[in-house]
Amino acid sequence: MAPHADLIILGGSVVTVDDARPEAEALAVRGGRIAAVGDEADIRALAGPGTEIVDLAGGCLLPGFVEAHSHPISLALSQDGPVRDIRPATVPDADAVLAAIRRAVADAEAADDGTGAYLYGWDGLLQKGLEEPTRDWLDSLSPARPLVILTNSGHAAYANTAALAAAGITRDTPDPAGGHFARDDAGEPTGKAYEGAAIGMLAGPVLKRMADIAGPTLKATLAGLNRVGITTVSDMAFHAARRPFLDALAAGGELTARLRLYEVSDARLASEVPLANGDDMVRQVGIKTWVDGSPWNGNIATSFPYLDTHATRAVLGLPCDHRGGTNYDKDAYRAIAAAYFAQGWQLACHAQGDISIDLVLDVWEELLAAADPDDGRARRLRLEHCGAMTPAQYTRAGRLGITCSLFAAHIRYWGEVLVDDLFGAPAETWVAARSAVDAGVRISLHNDSPVTPADPLGNIATAVTRRTRAGRVLAPEQHLTVDEALRAQTLDAAWQLHADDIIGSLTPGKYADLVILSEDPRRVAPEDIAEIEIRATYLEGRRV
Template structure:
C-alpha cells in the first residue's frame, strides 16, 4: 500500500535548501518526492498523512568501527579516554582501581593519550608490571594504532621475544630484543587484544545491538564499519530476522598481505560488504605517519619517545601496498585506504593509479581516509583519478592546538585535514567520526576549540551533505542511503542534534522524535520512513561552524 506524506520535506538533493511538499512511500521505500499536487495525482488511491513537523534524510557515518566500538565502550573495558578522564593522575588511579578489583582477571582499558592527558608516565612493560603484577593488563592507545601490555598480558596472548613482527606492524623491543610492552599497528594490536575479543564474544548479543541503537538515537541511519569481524555475521542475521536492525551496515574487510577477497554479491539493503580496508601509514599521535617533514622537537614529542626531527614511515613499501591491493581491486572491490602523511598519500595515489590503469577501472570509487597532511595538489590529483576523500575532523576539534604547537607547526598542523582544499579540488567530501576517542555525535564539528571560526570551517550545509548525499556514493548506495531510503531505520527519541551550531556559538534546534510501527504502515510520526529524521525549525544553510 502506498502512503503519501505531506508537509515540510527536505530531501537534501540537489541542495540542502530545497523543500518539497510531499513524498510517497510504497513497500517501505520512498518512491517519489515533489509537490503535493503531482504526488496526489500520481498516487490517487494512496493513504494521505499530514505531517506537523519537517523531515530530512538520516545521517550516514562513512567511516566507523561499530563492531569494535561496541566492545571498547562497554562495561568490559575501563574507559580512560581524555573526554572522560582528562587528568593524568586520574588515568593512573583508574588503572590501579581496576587491577585491585579484578580479582586476578585480565584488565583491558582504552583511551591512553599523553598528548591530551599531560603528565602520563611512559607505559612500558616495567611500569605496567609494577602497576598490575600478575594481573594481565592491556591499555589501548586513544588512536587505536598502538597498545601497551605487561608481562602477564604477553603470556596470555602467547607473545614473547621470539614472536616475529607481523607484516605492516611491529612489537617494541629493547637492545637485547626483549619486548618493551608496546604493539604498533593493526596486526600486532590484534594479537595483544585477542584475549579481550575472545572474552567479549558471549557479551556481543547484548552490547552490539545496544551500540547500534545508540548510533540510531543520534540520527545515524547508515554506518560503514571499516574493520568488520565476519564472526559477527550470525548476530546481524539474527537481528535482521527479528526486524531489530536499527541501522544499515556497510562493512569492509581488513586486507592482509596475500589475502584473497571474499566473493562479491549480496544485495541486502541493511547489511552487505562494500569494500576492503587498507592502510598506508599509521597515526600522528604515536609518530608513525609517513611525511616529507619532521615532527617538532617539543616536550610533547619527547613524551611520545620520538627523537628530535623524527620522520615517520609507511606501514608498507609501494610494492607491498600494490600486492595487497591488487587481488581485491582485480575482483572489483572498492578500496578504502587509511593515509595521513603526504608521502603515504603520494605512494597510495601512485600505486592505485597503476591498478586503475592496469584493469581499466572506471567506477572504482577508491577512498582515501583521514587525509591529515594531504596537500592541495594531492587533493586535485585524487579528484582527477576518481578518488573520494573523507576527513576526520575531530583531529582538529580535539587535537588542533596539539597539531600546531606540539607536533608539526602552523604550516603543516594548521592545514590539517584541509577541507577547503578538498572542496576546491571538486571532491564530494564526507566527514566521519571514526573510532571511539571522542564523544559520539551526529555531526562532528570542523573547527578547533581555540578558533571555531578557522578559515577551514565548513558550512552547516556542507556538513549535512557530507553526512548524507555525499556519503551514499562512497558506500555504493545512492538509492538506498541518500534521499531515497529503505524504511526500517529508527527515528530516535527527542534530543538535540549535538554538534549542530548556529554561528559556532550554541546548539541548533533540530529535535529528533522516537517513532513506532503500526500495523505494517509506514508513518513519520509513527514508524518513519527509515533514514528520515523528523525535526523542527531547520537551521539556515548559510550557518557555519
Template sequence: MTDYILTAGAILTMDPKNPRAEAVAVSGERIVAVGTLADCQTALPGADMRDSGVAVLMPGFIDSHSHPVLSGLATMPPGYYIAPWVAPTWDAVLAIFQKAIDETPAGTALSFFGYDGLLQNHDAPTAVSLDAIFGDRLVLVFGNSGHTAYVSSAVLRALGWIDNPPADPPGGSYGRLPDGSLDGSATEVPACLALAHPVLAALPGKPLQGAVEYYAYMSRAGITSTSEHTYQTSLKPAYEALAALPSSPLRVALYHMSTEADCGEPFVSTAPQTMLHKRGIKLWADGSPWVGNVAMSEPYLDTPATRAAGIAAGVAGEKMMNYPRERLDALLDEHAPQGWQMAFHVNGDIGLDIVLDAFGRALEKHDLLGTDHRWRVEHVGGARGEQFRRAASLGVVASMGPFQYYYWGDLLDGQLFATETGAGWQRFRDAFDAGVHPSFHNDGSVSPPTPLLNVQTAVTRRTSSGAVHGPDQSATLWEALSAQTINAAYALGTDGDVGSIEPGKLADFVELSADPYAVPPERIGEIRVRGTWLGGQRIDVEEFVEASGQVDHASFEKLRAMGPPACCHHAAHG
C-alpha cells in the same frame, strides 16, 4: 505497511533541485513524493497524516568509515572507555581505573580503551606502573589510535613471557627493558593482539552486547548508515544477527581487509542487501598522526607534546609506508578485476602521493579510468591541496575526518607540525573545490559518533578549545551537511537508495531539534537528535537493545579474541 505523509517544521532534503519541502509521502519502505502537502496528498491520496513534531527532518546521517561491532567490544561494558573526551586528563583516567577496581570482584580481568599520550599528556603505562595500581590482576590498556597496547605483569605471566620473552611478530614489536625482558607494551596490531588475548578471553559478560550498545550509540547520534572498514568473515554472524533484530538502526557496508585470504570472495548473506552488503576492500598505506608513523614530507617537531607521546622529531617519510610499492601494485592488480571498490587508509602527503600513483597505474591497466569505480582514500589529514585535484581527475573520492582537526587541531598547529602544515590539517575547502565528493566520518572507536559536530567543525574550523586554525579551509554549511548525507552515500555506493529525501529512495530520516541554518555555526553541534527512521519505520532503540537479550551470545565468544578495531592498522606486508 501503512502509507503516510510525514511533516515537520521544515524538511531539508539535501537534493539541490528541491532543497526544502514541507512534507514527504512514504509508501512501504520508500519515498513517493516530496514537496508541498498538496503535492504529497496528490501523490498518495488517502494516506495517513503524521506530524513528526520536530523542527527539521533530514535524510539520516551517514558515517562513511567506522567499525561498529569492534568499537562496541572496545568501548562498551565490560570494557572501560578512557578516551580523552571521556577522561581528558591522566587524573581522570586514574579515577576510572579506581572505579573499575571498586566495582569489580578482586581478580576480575579489566580492559580499558582510549589512552592518548598527546591529549592526556602523560607517559605511556608499563607493566610496573599498572602493577602499582592493579596489583596481580590481568589488565589491558589499549591506545586510542589502535596502534599500542599496555598490560600488567599478570598478563605477561599468563602468557609465559616473564622468563621467556618472545621475538617480535612480523609487523609489530614489544617494548623491552635493557636486559631484553618485556616492559608490558606493544606497538602495532600483531603484537598488541598477542598481549591482549589473555585479558579479552577472561572478560565477563555477553560478547555481542557491546556491539548492540554501539549500534544504539550511533543511532542516537542520528546515523542510519555506516560501514565496517575492518571486515573479516568471522564478523559476518555478528552483523547478520544485528541486522535481524527488531528496529535494527543501521545499514552497513562492508570493506574486507586485504590481509584476509578470502577478501576478494563474493559475499552472500541472510540479511537483506539494503541492510548489509560487501562493498570493497580495505588497504593501509601508513599509520596514525598521534603516534608518529604517518608518511609525511614535513617533519614532526621536537616539543613537549611530541616528547610526552614518544614521537621522534624529524621527517617520518616513506619509511612509514605499510606496503612496498610493488606489493601495493600486486594487491590492486589482484582485486581490481574482481570489481571491488578499493579503500586506502592514508594520512600523510607522501603516502597519498604513492597511493594516487598506484591508483592511476591500476585504473589505467584495468580500463577503469573514466568509469564509476569510486575508489577511496580514507582520512587524508595531511593531504596537500593539489593532491585532491589529482584524486578528482582519477575519479577517486575522499572520506575525511573532521574529528582529527577538532580534537587534535591545537596540537597539530605548532606542537606536532609547523603552522604551515598543522593549521591546514583536514583541508575541507580544497577537497570540496576539487570535486572529490568529500564525506565525513568518525572512525569509531577513534572518536565518538558526532555527525553534527563534524559539520560544525568543517564550517567553523574551531577545535574543541574554540581556537581557529586555517580558516581558509572551511566548508559551507550545505557542503558539510552533504558530507554527512548524500556524499557519504556516494562513497558507500548507496546514493541510489539513501543520502537525500527524493522519490524512489528509502525513507531513512533523522529528526532534529533545530534547523542547522537557523543556529549560530559554532552551535550546530548542540542541536539534539530526536530520533531516526529506517525504511519508513521510526527506530525504537530501546526495542532493539531489549531484543538483543534473546540472542545466543555464547555463539559469539570468538569476537573477544579479535580485539579492538584495527582502524589505524600498521602491519608489514611483504
C-alpha cells in the same frame, strides 16, 4: 487511485539533498520508501484514515545521516564486558584514568581467571597529565597479571611483562605484517605494540571473551547512533567471523541502522565473501588496509618532522626530529591492493601523512591505468582520514576518480595539539576539505567512532567553521559551505558506501531514512549548527 501514504511529514523545511528538487514543503512515505516530495497541498492529498501526520513545527527534515567511516562493533565491545572504557570522551581527567586502571587491575586480581586487565582509550594529548606508559610502570601496577592499555586512536597499545608472556611475545617473535613491536637497544620488546596485527597478538585472550557480548551491545550502540540522526554506518575493521551474529540481528529485524562492512586485509589476500552478498541492511562492500598509523602515536609518514615539545618527548616518547613511517613499503602494499582489486573489491586505505598518501596514490594510479576506465571509477577507491593530504595530492586524486573520507573532528578535538604540540605550521591546513572539493573529489565527513563520539552535526559545524573546541580557527580558507558539508554527511557519504541508489537524499523511490532537526542548518549561525536538536530519526519510515 494511488494507495494512501503511511506517513506524511510537513510544517517546516524539507532539505532533500537532491539537485532535481533541493527543497520542498512536505514528504510522504509508503511501504518504507519515499512516495512523494513536494508542496504541502499535494502531499496532504495522499493522506488517508490511517496516515500518520508529523508536524515539523518549523523544524527541518533531512536524509538520515551517513557515517562513512566508523567502527560500531569495536565501539560496542568497548562499552561493556572485559574491556574498560577510558576514552577522553568518557574519562577526560588524567587522575580518573589512573584510578580506572587501578580498579581494572584490582578486579582482575579478584577474578583470578588469568585473563588480566584490558583498557581502551588512553590519550595523553587530551587527558593532560598523562605520560607515555613504560613496561616497568605497568609492571608496578600489575606485577602478576596481564595489563594491556590500548590508545584512543587504536593504533598502539602498551603491555606489561605478564601480558607479553601470556601472548608468547619475546625478542625472537617476528613482527606481523602491517604491525610491529617496539624494542629496546638489546632487542627486547618494550611492551609497546603498533597497529592491529601486533595489538591483536597482545589482546588475544580478551578478544575471545568479547565475542559473546557482541550482539546485545551492538543494538545499544546502533541506538546511540540513531539518537544523533545516523541511519547508515560503516564498519571499517570488519572480520568475517562477526558476520553470523550480524545476519542474525538483521534477520530478526533488530538492526536500527544499515551496516556497510569493510573487511580487514590479511595474509590470505582474498576474501571468502562473494562480491554479491547481503542485502540493503547489511552488506560487505570493500577491503580496508592501514598504510600508516595515527598522529597521536607518532606513526604517520610525513615529509615534515614532529616538533620537539613536552608532548612529543614525554607523552608520545618520540625522539627529536622524528618522522613516522609506513606500515608497508610500496611493493608490499601493491601486492595487497592488486590482489583485492583483481577480485573486484572497493579498496579503502587509511593514510594520514603526505608520504603515505603518495605511496597509496602511486599504487592506485598503476591499478587504475591497467583497468577498464569505467570499472576503475566505479570502484570509488577511498582514502581514509587524509590529515596531511596536500592540495596537489587532492588534485591528483580528483583526476583519478579517488574519493576521500575526512576526519573533521581532528580539528575540533586536537586542533591546538596538532599545531602547537606536534607539527607547527604544516598542521594549520589539516583536513583540507576545500582543496578536496575544489579538486573535484567527493568527500564524506566522519568521526571514526569510538575515537571520537558520533556527531554528524558537529562534523558539519567543524567543516564549515574549522573551529576547535577552544574557539581557535585553523586555515579558514579550507572551510566548506553548509550545503557541501550536508552532502558530505548524507548523499556523498552514501555514494562512498555504494548506497546512493537507495539512501542519502529525499528522492522518491529511496528508503525513508530520515532525521528531523529542530532547525534548518542552513539558516542558523555556522557555530550553532552543532547545538541543533535531533528530534527524531526514522529507518524505512519507522521511528527508531
